Amino acid sequence: MMKKFLSMIIALCMLAACGIAAAEEEGPDPMTAGELAAWADGLKAVAQGEELLNDPTDEDSETEDGYLFQYAFAALYGDQTEMTADTRLLAAVVNASGEEEGRESEAVEQVGPRGISLSMSPAEVIALFPNDNPELAGDRTGAVLFLNEQADGGAVYGQLDRDGQRISAVTYGELVPEEDGFRLATLQCFFADSLLYEMRAECFDSKADIPLLTREDRDSLIASLKAMEGKDEYIAVKTSRNGTELAEFGTDDLSFSGLRFLEMTPEDLPGSPEEDMMEDDDGSYILMLDEADYDAVFRCENEEGVNAKVVSFTIKGEGLEGPRGVRIGDKLYEDLQRFRFDGNSSDGTSEILYGDENAASFGIAQYSVDGESSLRYTTETQDGTKVVLLLRYAMNLLEEITIYIQ
Numbered sequence: 001m002m003k004k005f006l007s008m009i010i011a012l013c014m015l016a017a018c019g020i021a022a023a024e025e026e027g028p029d030p031m032t033a034g035e036l037a038a039w040a041d042g043l044k045a046v047a048q049g050e051e052l053l054n055d056p057t058d059e060d061s062e063t064e065d066g067y068l069f070q071y072a073f074a075a076l077y078g079d080q081t082e083m084t085a086d087t088r089l090l091a092a093v094v095n096a097s098g099e100e101e102g103r104e105s106e107a108v109e110q111v112g113p114r115g116i117s118l119s120m121s122p123a124e125v126i127a128l129f130p131n132d133n134p135e136l137a138g139d140r141t142g143a144v145l146f147l148n149e150q151a152d153g154g155a156v157y158g159q160l161d162r163d164g165q166r167i168s169a170v171t172y173g174e175l176v177p178e179e180d181g182f183r184l185a186t187l188q189c190f191f192a193d194s195l196l197y198e199m200r201a202e203c204f205d206s207k208a209d210i211p212l213l214t215r216e217d218r219d220s221l222i223a224s225l226k227a228m229e230g231k232d233e234y235i236a237v238k239t240s241r242n243g244t245e246l247a248e249f250g251t252d253d254l255s256f257s258g259l260r261f262l263e264m265t266p267e268d269l270p271g272s273p274e275e276d277m278m279e280d281d282d283g284s285y286i287l288m289l290d291e292a293d294y295d296a297v298f299r300c301e302n303e304e305g306v307n308a309k310v311v312s313f314t315i316k317g318e319g320l321e322g323p324r325g326v327r328i329g330d331k332l333y334e335d336l337q338r339f340r341f342d343g344n345s346s347d348g349t350s351e352i353l354y355g356d357e358n359a360a361s362f363g364i365a366q367y368s369v370d371g372e373s374s375l376r377y378t379t380e381t382q383d384g385t386k387v388v389l390l391l392r393y394a395m396n397l398l399e400e401i402t403i404y405i406q
Contacts, residue, residue, distance in 0.1 A: 030129065031172035031174065032156065032185070033174050033185035036185055039112075039201070040201060043089075044076065044087065046073070048085070056081040056083075061081075066089075073111055075092070075093040076089055077090045077092070088205050088207055090202065090208055091200065092201045093198065093199070093201075094111045094199045118197060119195050121241070122160070122167040129145070131158070133146070135235040136160065138228055139231045142160055142162055142228055143160050144157065144228045145157075145159060145160065153177050153218065155218075156172075158172045165321070166327075167236075168192075170189045171187070172187045175218055178206070178212060181213055181218075182218045184203055184221075185204040186201065187201045188200045188201075238338070239337045240337060243336070243337070249363065256322055261310065261387070262310070264296070266287065272291070275288070275289055276288045277305070284299050285302060286311075287300050287305055287308060292319070293316065293318075294316060295312075295314040295316065296310070296312070312402060312404035313402070313403050313404070314402045314403075323403065324338045328398055332375075339363055340353065340354045340363060348367075349368065353375075360378075361378060361380065362378055371394060372394055376389070377389045385405060387406070
């Protein structure tokens with residue numbers, strides 16, 4: 001049965017790929033209810049020959065989405081308690097929880113419209129659909145990828161939800177006019193740690209009995225999309241699993257979270273940090289500022305803090321993003337995919353990411369058996385000042401971000 005399932009999914013993916021290839025010159029087409037319905041019909045056909053892992057007649061299987069049919073490859077929600085050719089699917093969910101009785105579905109990563117598979121990055125998923133907003137400009141909570149309205153009131157759109165650089169969901173929808181309302185068919189892709197872990201499609205079947213949106217509901221949705229579409233106060237950092245596509249750490253990266261590192265003064269910093277002044281051996285003074293989310297060090301001419309020059313800035317809380325949006329709590333592999341990586345030599349504990357330690361610009365990764373790792377990037381300004389970005393990790397989680405003048 002599993003081989004049959006794989007054959008079916010491969011066939012579906014090939015059909016989808018042909019459609020994408022045909023439109024390649026103009027870019028991919030928007031996701032439609034019809035495309036989702038065809039994909040779901042394929043899942044339903046396979047389901048009728050697969051082992052059912054729950055009892056749809058049990059009261060626990062009756063959900064607000066419909067009657068649950070749990071399979072190793074997907075969870076399908078129908079309008080009746082028996083899976084037949086006449087069953088109308090109300091929703092379909094594919095995720096990484098295809099484990100029952102110690103067995104993991106071999107096909108769980110093969111399922112998805114347009115060849116979407118679990119563990120894809122947000123960028124890989126977004127590339128399969130239209131995108132009129134390549135920088136993902138919006139605000140810190142989200143962005144609109146595209147919005148196309150039709151004369152009959154229908155519309156297709158794509159949007160994403162995020163917390164800063166951390167994308168949590170990408171949604172593609174079609175508003176389909178029906179009778180005196182609108183059916184909203186959607187495909188939602190959910191992410192954690194920059195990896196796809198669940199896909200959910202719903203309201204794609206035109207023959208299913210589902211609640212429709214009113215004209216007011218439709219207008220409210222379009223208005224919210226247009227409001228987000230008009231924002232550009234926050235953009236996404238370019239990421240790639242191919243490090244040669246990414247730029248080296250440079251002086252442009254020294255502006256972050258509304259701060260300009262090289263021109264930073266104590267007055268620029270947010271919050272109400274505690275201050276500590278001490279005299280250095282050379283007669284200058286060191287001003288140290290301690291706040292919940294950061295520490296900052298400045299060198300001053302005298303005890304009054306005259307002519308304060310930044311020495312280092314350390315981010316220690318999630319409230320601030322560092323260069324290229326790095327943030328406390330990031331996974332090591334997430335941050336690696338934001339800076340250049342040429343795949344140079346490694347001795348197992350130290351890896352040259354690009355350049356070398358004698359160059360003006362280079363990147364180095366260091367690993368240890370106790371779970372502590374670091375990424376270090378160095379750049380040089382026009383006046384010869386060397387600036388270092390040091391990212392420290394414990395158990396592959398970013399716990400400290402330091403930018404300092406070497």
